[in-house]
Amino acid sequence: MFLTCLSLAAAVRLAPLPFADALASGIRETLLVPFLQLQMLTERSRVRRTEFATIVAQRDSAVAVAGQVPALEGENARLRAILGLRTRMSVRHVAGEVVHQSLPSDGTTLIVSVGAADGVERWAPVVAVGGLVGNVQTVDKGTSVVYTWTHPEFAVSVTALDERVVGIASPARGSGATMMLELRGVPYRGDVPVGTQVVTAGLGGVYPRGIPVGYVRGVIDEREGWSRSFLLEPAVHPAAVSHVLILLAQAGDLSAGFERP
């Protein structure tokens, strides 16, 4: 029985991607529906509790330290950042909760609590408060699977310094287990200062222009007289994201929706 199970598991692992995706999707849409509903309910109740605690804290702050206006302004700014992205986003979108899982691979893919019933389609760009998270790979009725930028197959065309620099960003390993991004294909003469914000270029038809992808941290590779590669600090860490926005329509430039550093 052990060898049978092992062979089955190996066969699934080596099966073509469409079959594996269909199998995973089938399990999510049948056996796991009640369990995922439970987890989504838990996530929602956690958010509501946090919101309630924030409201109570604000009320207490207002009553107890009415004179400490700067502190209240700071709290307000933090809450506005969470809600603001939604109001600033000029394109049709839907908000979803991230349903995190226990495997060490969580963060490479994310399950989000919105699906086909909410208008989500495959390849739809996914963003969070800081910037780009990834894109939708599989759409079920009530949930979607997002491939984040940490996925080995992820790549996005990016630009910086008002389009003077254009390249491709893909995942790279930072020090230790930290996931970073690598900006490749920048012409040798194109210098990019540390701290420069890198945004999506809007090429390729998947991601609209202007979504922050990361910030330059330094040069990691140079081909003399040919090209340079830069290490990017990601704008968003998928494993820490609790809410995302999924864009439902094509958009032009979204840079106004995100705050500049």
Add this chain to the structure above:
Amino acid sequence: MNGQGSGLKVGIVLFALVIMHFTVRPLIGHNDVAPDFMLLALMFYAIRSRPGYAAIAGFSIGIVADALSPVAVGSSALAHTVVGYLQAWGKAVFFPDNLLVTTGFLFAGVWIRNLLVLLAGSQLDGMGLFWAMGTWSVAQAVTTTVTGIVVVLVFRRWFKIEMVQ
């Protein structure tokens, strides 16, 4: 207590662990460190059953975990199958009804599962794998083991685990 009644009670605890995986786990701290209740249920089942049945249970839970985190579908099924089988097989070699041995079994189970998932999924190598296994996996193994020990202590009569060696 007859064997059927005991089995039913253990079954209730295992089902409760699966439910807790989807309801309690999201409320506990950092996702990478929070205990894996579903793996805990598999390991408790495995150390009380035959290796073949434990492998089937491992495959079933693994394929469910693959559906929830579909980076490399099949890698989790493979890892859970191996862990389930090894836990049940280890029962014959070691003495499982003992708190210390159970602690070791639980810790090793989580750590080996994470290692196999990452290796079978070809997701990390070199320093990345070393860091992931040396930090987050150890942390998750510790929290899962502590949770498992609490479960054992609360339900020790149902699990028939001895308190001393």
